[in-house]
Amino acid sequence: MMSKWFVTGIFALAATPLAAQTSCDVTHTLQGGDSLLSVAEQYYGDRSRWSVIYYANEVALAGNLVNVPVGVELTIPCLETANRKADPKPLLQDDAGIKLLTGSNYAPFTDQDWSGQGLATELVNAALEESPSPVPFSLTWENDWSQHLFPKLDNKEFDMGFPWIKPDCNADPENERCVNFHFSEPIFNILVRLYVQDGDSLAFEKDDELHGKTLCRPKGYFTHDLDREDRQWLTKGLVKLTQAESPEACFNLLTEGKVDGVTLNEFLGYQKIKDMGLADKVKTLDRPISTETLHVIISKRHWRGTTHLYRFNAGLEKLKSTKRYEEIVSRHLGLFWGE
Template identity: 55%
Template sequence: MLGLLPSVALAICDVEYVAQPGDNLFSIAETHYGDRERWTMIYYRNQDVLAGSSVVPGRKLQIPCVKQASEPDATPLRRRGAEMTLLTGGGYAPFTDRGLPGQGMVTELVNAALELAPSPVSYAINWEDDWSKHLFPMLDQKEFDMGFPWLKPDCAAEPDNERCANFHFSDPVMALPIMLFVRQDNQFAFAEDSDIEGKTLCRPKGYFTHDLNRAGRGWLDDGKITLVQPQSPADCFRMVSERQVDAVAVNLFLGASSIVREGLRDTVLPLEKPLSEEGLHVVISKRHWRGTSHLYRINAGLKKLRHSGRFEDIMSRHLELFWAQLQ
């Protein structure tokens, strides 16, 4: 599991595929790449025609070829003493880290968006590895203009959430599929929300829970599930491997890395249907005097990034690196 297979070299790719009843991204990846783990290539290439993260029969999907890792895009507007300053941190692979190619997939996407934005300005990216300092006090006190990447709470349901009350969020830089990771010998059907009722899920302490309690779901408020919150992802994966919980509910990248790190390749796998989809955003203080113009710039750049095809190119490069490193 979670590795490169020789059959990838013989992939049926750079073709158009019409989704059939019963298809999912895992099965389509198995057919075209010979490797179900390559479903993320199809997911990020076709987000405009997917229903969230589900395949709709009859819709045409582009099947991209797996690209070899290449050098990250140049960043000519990035320099010291710049007009705009951004804040991020390390230790958040594959999204941001100074040791990653392009300093991570989100860093490279933000770079590209700012360069494609209307009336581009010079910018600098600053690093603080203590993430607890980013929102408060650094961004709240406007030590830096914007920060990334941040998950957005359900601000409609929780307007008093400190992130919602104090920060504006950009459009999503990228989407994160939130997966259910289960024992291979204890898979359960997840086609509808009702299939989760009565289950015991594990998600580490301090992680968001709004997707479990959103409108129409209410799993926590209505006591429809049991949520266990140990200290770390490793604790959750140990618990699912020892049958103490039914599933671990975390994002695809964290889950895949944890499976490899904990030696659970032959024990734990993700279910095919994601539990939810969360965005990673750029944030700016609501009290920032240039908040509107900076948000417009990043959002316009993100839109152009997708229309230009560079989004898929950057994601393909980083996804290939991610899966290769796990092997």
């Protein structure tokens, strides 16, 4: 599955217009020397759109993103240029037994203005539909994410929240998320990327290449990947972290030469570079900082927490065994990269 993909760098950021898409809805037979990056570049004119092809062919690729098997036939889907009709949500009701909490401004995962209100929203809905004896649920949008974990979920005002990144609870069992919340099985995996000024010679092939560097990540964002057991960049003072007010502020510091790199998830980084017109000033390094997983989260103090967790995980497992999971993911990725 997706966890295999961070073994090697797989992105070269390019703000390529949709017009560069040469052909789609065709079949490509993998040849020697092919990679998902090269196939994406061939058909979409942009290596960064490889994930659209991956999710459309996940079964055929058997989860392999690096050494793709020669001879496998890949379906090359068309990128979305308009909001195709989202999946219906028959279980979604205003007054329901299970109360879900999410927030907007997190496209393509959760956003009230995005198709289907986001990739994660559609996956959670579909998993609940596939759960044993499905029951109705309500969905509340709270755009102040700082209110979600504490107090709203911790006080059991809501039964489940999404999507949340799970820290490494084995390495850091005292992390407040690990102490206070149950995590579902992963809904989706994302890469955390490192962005530097175009022309910078930094390659980041090994961790120690960042020693002595200053990185920027916005205030309030997780930092566990920077200080994991095999790095301890922050604890040992090997890397300096600047926590600016926003992603935009981080990129401004980068272009002003006040930090050496910006680290954000691949979707947010791509979108901000595009919005700020920085495609010719900022580049993405091939090797990611980390791979993170998105989850549904439930308070450990919830008296039915483990029941809710079991039901959701069972539904998610069933969903992933069907074509519907692939179809939802492929549609949203196609829409995101096709903008």
